[in-house]
Amino acid sequence: MARMKFLCDDERCIECNACVTACKNEHEVPWGVNRRRVVTLNDGEPGEKSISVACMHCSDPPCAAVCPVDCFYVTEDGVVLHDKDLCIGCGYCFYACPFGAPQFPQDGAFGVRGKMDKCTFCAGGPEPDHSEAEFKKYGRNRLAEGKLPLCAEMCSTKALLAGDGDVIADIFRERVVRRADRDGETVKPQVPWGWGQAYGDKKS
Amino acid sequence: MATAVSGHRSRRLWWATVLALVLLTAGLVAVAVDWTNPRADLWRQVREGVEGYSAVRGLESGELIQASGEVWRRWRNGPLAWVGGVLLGGVMFALGLFHLLHGPQRLAKPRTGVRVSRWHLGERVLHWITAVLFLTLALTGLSLLYGRRLLIPLIGHESFAAYLAGAKFVHNLTGPLFVACLVVMGLTWFRDNLWRKIDWDWLKSFGGMFGGPHPHAGRMNAGEKAWFWLLMAMGTVVSVTGLILDLPLFGLEREQLQLSHLLHVAAALIVVAASLGHIYIGTLGTEGALEGMVTGSVDLSWARQHHDLWLAELAQKGKVAESEVREVKRPSHFFRPDDPSASA
Ligand code: SF4
Ligand code: SF4
Numbered sequence: 001m002a003r004m005k006f007l008c009d010d011e012r013c014i015e016c017n018a019c020v021t022a023c024k025n026e027h028e029v030p031w032g033v034n035r036r037r038v039v040t041l042n043d044g045e046p047g048e049k050s051i052s053v054a055c056m057h058c059s060d061p062p063c064a065a066v067c068p069v070d071c072f073y074v075t076e077d078g079v080v081l082h083d084k085d086l087c088i089g090c091g092y093c094f095y096a097c098p099f100g101a102p103q104f105p106q107d108g109a110f111g112v113r114g115k116m117d118k119c120t121f122c123a124g125g126p127e128p129d130h131s132e133a134e135f136k137k138y139g140r141n142r143l144a145e146g147k148l149p150l151c152a153e154m155c156s157t158k159a160l161l162a163g164d165g166d167v168i169a170d171i172f173r174e175r176v177v178r179r180a181d182r183d184g185e186t187v188k189p190q191v192p193w194g195w196g197q198a199y200g201d202k203k204s
Numbered sequence: 205m206a207t208a209v210s211g212h213r214s215r216r217l218w219w220a221t222v223l224a225l226v227l228l229t230a231g232l233v234a235v236a237v238d239w240t241n242p243r244a245d246l247w248r249q250v251r252e253g254v255e256g257y258s259a260v261r262g263l264e265s266g267e268l269i270q271a272s273g274e275v276w277r278r279w280r281n282g283p284l285a286w287v288g289g290v291l292l293g294g295v296m297f298a299l300g301l302f303h304l305l306h307g308p309q310r311l312a313k314p315r316t317g318v319r320v321s322r323w324h325l326g327e328r329v330l331h332w333i334t335a336v337l338f339l340t341l342a343l344t345g346l347s348l349l350y351g352r353r354l355l356i357p358l359i360g361h362e363s364f365a366a367y368l369a370g371a372k373f374v375h376n377l378t379g380p381l382f383v384a385c386l387v388v389m390g391l392t393w394f395r396d397n398l399w400r401k402i403d404w405d406w407l408k409s410f411g412g413m414f415g416g417p418h419p420h421a422g423r424m425n426a427g428e429k430a431w432f433w434l435l436m437a438m439g440t441v442v443s444v445t446g447l448i449l450d451l452p453l454f455g456l457e458r459e460q461l462q463l464s465h466l467l468h469v470a471a472a473l474i475v476v477a478a479s480l481g482h483i484y485i486g487t488l489g490t491e492g493a494l495e496g497m498v499t500g501s502v503d504l505s506w507a508r509q510h511h512d513l514w515l516a517e518l519a520q521k522g523k524v525a526e527s528e529v530r531e532v533k534r535p536s537h538f539f540r541p542d543d544p545s546a547s548a
Contacts, residue, residue, distance in 0.1 A: 070361065086362070
């Protein structure tokens, strides 16, 4: 079985936010919640870099380790999902997550947290595939249709890749080699952004 | 002699100048030569949590990776949970063992039937409201920390999640009420709990728990005072951090929430462990203690045995007959110097 991963190539991302918009629209995500966001470093200065980030579906997910009701599960594709029927909105997963992925719609007075919402790698939730309940709670289940996450499919520069970790890592490696060729540099092995943190690869 | 000294001094100055020059040169070289690859520099910034810009507005949405989450996870799931569990289990075990081997502290003399008023109605109401809130907060809080390991295997995911949703709600709601009770309690019993010289003697003999003559004690004995101050200290930590955690509305960042959470749990575990001792001593552990907090009065025998100085003080103020305190031997230093009745 493939181990699904996200990869964002900071040499390609142009901060167009199409991935963010595509995700919101595809899953009809609640107001105030963004499952994906683009962060730009050194914005407006020479050498600025952008990264599109969402839940990375970590190998040893910190969110799952701290959830007091144990509502996370990992699919056989390595996608980290959770059960909203169990979630109590305590926010612990948000404290623990390195990537700021878990989001909370405000529920009632005093800013009380509602049930956690996060990127599902377009893989739905525990309800039956393509059911009304699944769509309402988690959005579209594209993986069950044999499709990959929409954010990556929408990406016009193909900075954002989603799919079998080995395949996208190969694509990335090829790019690194080609860029070094073009710029007359020696090739240095590079670990894609965030992979150290999410999948335990050395260096991020 | 004078020249030798100044020669010594000038040589030191020379070395210092050389050293300063070497350091300065090294510093200039380091600045001039770009040691670091700007790419590596950028990602170092990311690891250190430097914030960028994001069109998605939200708290810390510009931060790509926060490393402190992992630290929080390790502390919460590791040392805090384990040390806390061992502490609570250990105290329960020790109290059980004490009760089995030693048994409760009985009244030394038979009851006289004469009642001495000990806690007025306001104090009792305050005590019991605080006690109910404390137990509620303790049980719901412990469920958040240990329920996943202890309760899910027993009642399953669904029932536990339903219970915990309620527990979280109740915990967050009763927290601020408990804070209010703590403040009133602190103001009410602050004076009675000021530490006095005789309290050391009480502590040294463990309140006469392991035999020996019962030590002297005022209205509060040293054990009660220790519990009071521990409750106040830990209660302050729990209250401040609890209010921070209770209201995500404040817009605090994750690092502040993580730290608050760790302090909250640590202080809470300590005070819950200590409360087990207080509950044991106040109920099973001491014959005749609970009735004081329930009815408001205690038997004269009990007062003589456990709070002799307080009884004498009452007699001094004319609240009980002097003849009823006759068994009490008063050390001369127990009156407060500012107590007008003492000089009368
Ligand atoms: S990125 Fe965050 S939410 Fe996603 S699996 Fe990792 S820790 Fe969990
Ligand atoms: S907010 Fe929900 S998913 Fe996150 S840790 Fe709490 S109960 Fe689990």
